Amino acid sequence: MKRVYINEKWCLGCRLCEYYCAFAEKRHEYNNMALALKDTLISPRIRVEEYGDITFAVNCRRCEEPLCVKSCITGALTADGIDKDRCVSCCTCILACPFGAVSLVDNVIKRCDLCNGEPLCVKACPNNALVFEDRRCV
Amino acid sequence: MINYIYPEYEIIRNPDKCISCGVCVRQCANEVHENINKTNKVICDDSKCVNCHRCAVLCPTRAIKIVKSGNTYRENANWNCKTIDEIYKQAQSGGVLLSGMGNPENYPVYFDKILLNASQVTNPSIDPLREPMETRVFLGKRPDDIMRESNGKLINNLPPQLPLSMPIMFSAMSYGSISYNAHESLARAAAQLGILYNTGEGGLHEDFSKYGKNTIVQVASGRFGVHVGYLNAGAAVEIKMGQGAKPGIGGHLPGTKIVGDISRTRMIPEGSDAISPAPHHDIYSIEDLRQLVFSLKEATQYKKPVIVKIAAVHNITAIASGIARSGADIIAIDGFRGGTGAAPTRIRDNVGIPIELALASVDKRLRDEGIRRNVSIVVGGSIRSSADIVKAVALGADCVYIGSSALMAMGCHLCRNCHAGRCNWGIATQVPELVKRLNPDIGSKRLVNLLTAWRHEIKEMMGLMGINSIETLKGNRLMLRGVGLNEKELQILGIKHAGE
Numbered sequence A: 001m002k003r004v005y006i007n008e009k010w011c012l013g014c015r016l017c018e019y020y021c022a023f024a025e026k027r028h029e030y031n032n033m034a035l036a037l038k039d040t041l042i043s044p045r046i047r048v049e050e051y052g053d054i055t056f057a058v059n060c061r062r063c064e065e066p067l068c069v070k071s072c073i074t075g076a077l078t079a080d081g082i083d084k085d086r087c088v089s090c091c092t093c094i095l096a097c098p099f100g101a102v103s104l105v106d107n108v109i110k111r112c113d114l115c116n117g118e119p120l121c122v123k124a125c126p127n128n129a130l131v132f133e134d135r136r137c138v
Numbered sequence B: 001m002i003n004y005i006y007p008e009y010e011i012i013r014n015p016d017k018c019i020s021c022g023v024c025v026r027q028c029a030n031e032v033h034e035n036i037n038k039t040n041k042v043i044c045d046d047s048k049c050v051n052c053h054r055c056a057v058l059c060p061t062r063a064i065k066i067v068k069s070g071n072t073y074r075e076n077a078n079w080n081c082k083t084i085d086e087i088y089k090q091a092q093s094g095g096v097l098l099s100g101m102g103n104p105e106n107y108p109v110y111f112d113k114i115l116l117n118a119s120q121v122t123n124p125s126i127d128p129l130r131e132p133m134e135t136r137v138f139l140g141k142r143p144d145d146i147m148r149e150s151n152g153k154l155i156n157n158l159p160p161q162l163p164l165s166m167p168i169m170f171s172a173m174s175y176g177s178i179s180y181n182a183h184e185s186l187a188r189a190a191a192q193l194g195i196l197y198n199t200g201e202g203g204l205h206e207d208f209s210k211y212g213k214n215t216i217v218q219v220a221s222g223r224f225g226v227h228v229g230y231l232n233a234g235a236a237v238e239i240k241m242g243q244g245a246k247p248g249i250g251g252h253l254p255g256t257k258i259v260g261d262i263s264r265t266r267m268i269p270e271g272s273d274a275i276s277p278a279p280h281h282d283i284y285s286i287e288d289l290r291q292l293v294f295s296l297k298e299a300t301q302y303k304k305p306v307i308v309k310i311a312a313v314h315n316i317t318a319i320a321s322g323i324a325r326s327g328a329d330i331i332a333i334d335g336f337r338g339g340t341g342a343a344p345t346r347i348r349d350n351v352g353i354p355i356e357l358a359l360a361s362v363d364k365r366l367r368d369e370g371i372r373r374n375v376s377i378v379v380g381g382s383i384r385s386s387a388d389i390v391k392a393v394a395l396g397a398d399c400v401y402i403g404s405s406a407l408m409a410m411g412c413h414l415c416r417n418c419h420a421g422r423c424n425w426g427i428a429t430q431v432p433e434l435v436k437r438l439n440p441d442i443g444s445k446r447l448v449n450l451l452t453a454w455r456h457e458i459k460e461m462m463g464l465m466g467i468n469s470i471e472t473l474k475g476n477r478l479m480l481r482g483v484g485l486n487e488k489e490l491q492i493l494g495i496k497h498a499g500e
């Protein structure tokens, strides 16, 4: 399966991926990034980690056996997505994810959904630090 | 001391579009933009902006544009704003003015005053999409005559040649003046395209020895990084006598840039200034040059062509004639618009002659003297498009060198601040955070794209002239006509005026 991979050698820490991720969530409402994100606090599903000179983005790793799904107490979270009506905001999945890739925004769980197979963060990365590839060993 | 200089550029940020993402803040190495955290607002200090467009290109909402600040002094046809500012700068610093890239001044560009011919009615043009078109060229000395064995079999007396898929090479840019990633982009693109790049005078980084077939190794007056392995690592050796941006003066890479790999590649201690003397201290005549040419040939077993690169100066024809007799295989001539990583502004802007005139007169002189076949001619110094290349070939060039346009393909926005060492595009810098901004996967792809496009255009232009091989175009000045040129200029260029 194709995943978003990060090559930290080329990550500039510009955080464009974060803003494009935030825009991706609102694309169906606004077709313009300025309109979508003006005066808002973003809560992207991809986050740039920074330590000294090292920067790299982290998002859902698409685990083969996702701990988040396993831990979900109501069965709201599946590998494919989240059933918002069933989520009770208990945050167990957030605790379970070893990558910190799940977050709670407005009482609902959020996780990268790969933008229906065309991740906007990858498209927006100016330096090919994010790639969308199938790297499974055959 | 008060700074008299008003910022040259102004950053206009459209408040309706800015989403305060801070990308501009993080991307500008000149620290122009600043995020005011409490107000969620971005402000800037225009005086530090060099107009490199990094922020404008990366701003996700296109909220930024950079404009000339437009602050003017009282109008004066003699003392323009730039001249006045330069006086203020020097009165404040007491130093020589430095600049990067090529001469930006308003001298005539002869390429823009030359037009190409096309076939109509009486001679058919060729459609490059349907018929084969040859853009391949070979650089090197041509044999004087055909030699045969007693049984009539041909003896191969061909001196070493450089095969190129198109008449274009990347000109010399040293590792040190440009970054590791810029070098890797050039090397990879050259290998993919079947052309050559040039190490410049900084030696060859060990990682790039695998691109040897596509490398020209340079020997300059400082002899940095030169050893027998280096000479044999490339496809050809270039002796750099001069550079179009700064003819007659040497180079100076400050000790602060001589770090790590650069010091190792140049074979000089870390932190020591890399000073290339103005002349080669062992060359004071064509005879001396001949000695160096043959020492290099000896060191490379006569297997590699030797290029001699000179800047286009007043008596270029006589110098070129001497070089053509020195044993060199290729002459590279760099016009006065050629780029540089750093040069004194006054020299860059006032020394040398246009490459078009130098090329036309050198080609003619060598033909007149019957020694044109001794050498191939490569020209550089602001080749801006495929049309410039076609015109240069028709004026007599075998091939062109491109430097500035290659850098632009990789992201350079001609802010001409290379000498500051903080190139926001990761090209003319050695700062690791900035160098990583140029991913060679992208850099080499863009270079390959540019030259592939140019090659298509060259074929189209050849086709419309009814020419199917670039060799047939070489020195074919009947394909050129001048517009708005005087008798003398036409005579030097060896072309007719439009309408003639």
Ligand code: SF4
Pocket: A059, A060, A061, A062, A063, A066, A067, A068, A069, A096, A097, A098, A099, A100, A101, A102, A111
């Ligand atoms: S959210 Fe975390 S645990 Fe769940 S699939 Fe993604 S990376 Fe794995």
Ligand code: SF4
Pocket: B011, B027, B028, B029, B030, B031, B032, B033, B048, B049, B050, B051, B052, B053, B054, B055, B056, B066, B424
């Ligand atoms: S120096 Fe370049 S990146 Fe910085 S503000 Fe000016 S144009 Fe933008």
Ligand code: SF4
Pocket: B013, B017, B018, B019, B020, B021, B022, B023, B024, B025, B042, B058, B059, B060, B061, B062, B063, B064
């Ligand atoms: S990059 Fe553009 S949107 Fe982001 S803070 Fe700068 S001006 Fe605003």
